[in-house]
Amino acid sequence: MAENIIKQAHAYTANIPLALISQGAEALVFTSPVHPYLPSPPTCAPDYILKYRPPKPYRHPVLDAQLTKHRTLSEARLLHKLALLDIPAPRVIHVNPKHGLLWMNNVAGPHGFSVKQWVWDIELATAPNSALRESVMKANMLQIGALIAKLHLNDIVHGDLTTSNIMIRPKMAAADASVPVPPHNILNPNLEPVLIDFGLGSHSALAEDKAVDIYVLERAVESTHPVNSETYKTWLLDGYVQEYERGGKGGKIRIKEVLRKLDEVRQRGRKRSMVG
Amino acid sequence: MSSLEYVFPQYPQAPVSISLFENVTNSSELREGLLAGNQCYNYAFIDAANVVSQEHLLAAIYRAVSAREEGEKMRTKNISSEIVFCMSPSNNIMDALKRFGISDTTTSVVVVKADPTHKANTDLVTNELHSLVRGDMLSVNGKNLQRFTDLNMVKKNYKVPGTFNFEDRDKLSSVVVGSVCLRGW
Ligand SMILES: Nc1ncnc2c1ncn2[C@@H]1O[C@H](COP(=O)(O)O)[C@@H](O)[C@H]1O
Structure with missing residues (x-):
């Protein structure tokens, strides 16, 4: 077959x-x-x-x-x-x-990885609660949150956000592709996240759809990175909110709407998991 | 200086030859020859001002050649016009040929031969083109192709939003390649 x-x-x-x-x-x-x-x-x-x-x-x-x-x-x-x-x-x-x-x-290139793999690698390579782990992890989680916000601010939803569908790679050295890519290093301070797999993506201006996108990612984080998931989720959402807030008053109105829907979606999710 | 013979890995039976000219002085004559359907003019003449990168040009040629090789229906009357049409993000054939083909004022031209019966022969094509095109032949490479890009024309023809950073040639190339790939499905 x-x-x-x-x-x-x-x-x-x-x-x-x-x-x-x-x-x-x-x-x-x-x-x-x-x-x-x-x-x-x-x-x-x-x-x-x-x-x-x-x-x-x-x-x-x-x-x-x-x-x-x-x-x-x-x-x-x-x-x-x-x-x-x-x-x-x-x-x-x-x-x-x-x-x-x-x-x-191939957005991962020779030195990229999925966020899932990257988080696992960092959790292995750094001590829990260490300043190193926190600084590297937080910076990138904030960037990932901001990237998803950019998508949503343009009224596009991904439809299947998981830590396998977000890749992380060394930041491109400007436009000149002849500049060598920095070597494989999970602690590289110059990483950027990239979204992949838009097979379930769509255009939507609805706060509800955006909230579901985030909720799906939160659930994925809980199942792939159970130990630290609360911290990771907080950073992701912080990055998301900050990107909206950079858009001034309009952004603040829009983020309020999404966060309100996110609460609703989370509650529905909890009810469902209690029943099933 | 001579034409570049190029083979797509999937279609070794269908090589194409690509040439680049600058300082062309007889574009109106070339255009008339094309309009008259003169068989000597069985080439795709593309205004080089529209070409953003080698990637962009090859994406369009590949789309036309792969459609033919996969037995799909051509939208225009032959492979040469199909290649010019494949440069366009719009489905209007007349408009595409006008915008992306040669006009009376064109001075830099990309010329593509993709006729498989012709058995692309670099020397033959080079000689034939030297007698057709009055201008200076350059070697076909990314650097030379980018010399003639008219960014305003590209912006207009591909409807690239004003917010886009036109300085980043690599990203601009991805955008126009996307437009070339998505036309008409
Ligand atoms: N453009 C891409 N760059 C790098 N890896 C990719 C890309 N597209 C898909 N993949 C890999 O293939 C897997 C399945 O792809 P998908 O079916 O699009 O989710 C992903 O989880 C990635 O590991």
């Missing part, structure tokens, strides 16, 4: 080496050192990502083709929108919605 789907992806990308890195219900994700149309860098680094939505045999073929096309395009359009807004996210390289193919750059 999986073998077969991987074969389909290869059939669409003849002569391009692909390495499977993730297999979800919706899509397969491959890395590749080969760009579909640019001269490939000699480094052979897995710089490119191909996300492939295979046909789903359990769906009606016509409906399935429509859904695949729609979802591939919708994700690509959101990524394009984010590029226009200069919000860090994967860049679109090529799209074939009919084949369910979306090429983008």
